[in-house]
Amino acid sequence: MELKVRKFSSTYIIDVNGEMDLYNSYKLKELVLKMIEKKIDKFIINLENVDYIDSSGIGALIFICSHIKKVNMKLQITNIHGSVKKVIELTKLMGYFPISNNIDQAIAKIEQKPMEAQG
Amino acid sequence: MSQVKLLEVNENSKLFDKTGMFFKEFDSDFRQIRYYTLLVVQKAPTEIKEINLLEQQISEIIKNAVKHGNKCDLKKKVKVWYYFSKDKAHLIVEDEGEGFKDLEGWNEFNKKRIECFLNQNFEEMEKYVSYRTSKSDDHDSGNAMFAAVEYWNGGVVFNNKKNCIAVLKTFPKKKKGIDMEDMQ
Numbered sequence: 001m002e003l004k005v006r007k008f009s010s011t012y013i014i015d016v017n018g019e020m021d022l023y024n025s026y027k028l029k030e031l032v033l034k035m036i037e038k039k040i041d042k043f044i045i046n047l048e049n050v051d052y053i054d055s056s057g058i059g060a061l062i063f064i065c066s067h068i069k070k071v072n073m074k075l076q077i078t079n080i081h082g083s084v085k086k087v088i089e090l091t092k093l094m095g096y097f098p099i100s101n102n103i104d105q106a107i108a109k110i111e112q113k114p115m116e117a118q119g
Numbered sequence: 120m121s122q123v124k125l126l127e128v129n130e131n132s133k134l135f136d137k138t139g140m141f142f143k144e145f146d147s148d149f150r151q152i153r154y155y156t157l158l159v160v161q162k163a164p165t166e167i168k169e170i171n172l173l174e175q176q177i178s179e180i181i182k183n184a185v186k187h188g189n190k191c192d193l194k195k196k197v198k199v200w201y202y203f204s205k206d207k208a209h210l211i212v213e214d215e216g217e218g219f220k221d222l223e224g225w226n227e228f229n230k231k232r233i234e235c236f237l238n239q240n241f242e243e244m245e246k247y248v249s250y251r252t253s254k255s256d257d258h259d260s261g262n263a264m265f266a267a268v269e270y271w272n273g274g275v276v277f278n279n280k281k282n283c284i285a286v287l288k289t290f291p292k293k294k295k296g297i298d299m300e301d302m303q
Binding site for chain 2: 021022023026051052053054055056058059060062066069082083086087090091092093095096
């Protein structure tokens, strides 16, 4: 698994490439925690290039999502597909995870003003 | 209202019938879990692999045996019986551990989780996204069996000692009629 970070406006997009499994999923947790230390508060985790996820990968996403919700930061998970989507559905986390279809939609959700969010 | 699926304990379940099943035995080497899984899943027809979903679900069962059952003790073995066809996947995994002591606690926990899901109460669900015991460590995600109990639609059954698990998944037949190769 390879992690690459890019920035759009004030949102940081983490592109995950490869398989999120029991041997490497902790790396994503560590990266996000490091970014939070650097005062980053808007995240997109892009799973476009992830074709395999196991419970450790799901666990990493739960950890990140739970942490970010607690400290009132913003997160969207995008481009889930294939068996990754299946595993998230089986674990019944589709409503729990903040999911967007693509990066554009995720950015729109993250960058929207509070007033628009109410509408 | 969908029924909440449970982990069962029933040593006499037909899912423990090993007749005609293949068998492999593995050391409890944590680093080899995905390799062990590949050795098993390679016997499955492509139609039921669903890309890699079957592999992933089998790896979770093997991981539980290696890590939680045998505590990664290389002297302890994990025994795996398996059978695949175009319409079913059947797996039995036995470890040398103490067994899944808190199975009832898990069922209760999962019941509450499903309730939150059905009520779309995701704030409350926060408490139930990860099942943990006093023996859990930071690497335990605590969600593997949530998906397993849904995926293995033919049942998830333990023996009385709860150190042996049998799971079954059936797949719908996609085509009417019989494939000609089956008649040869």
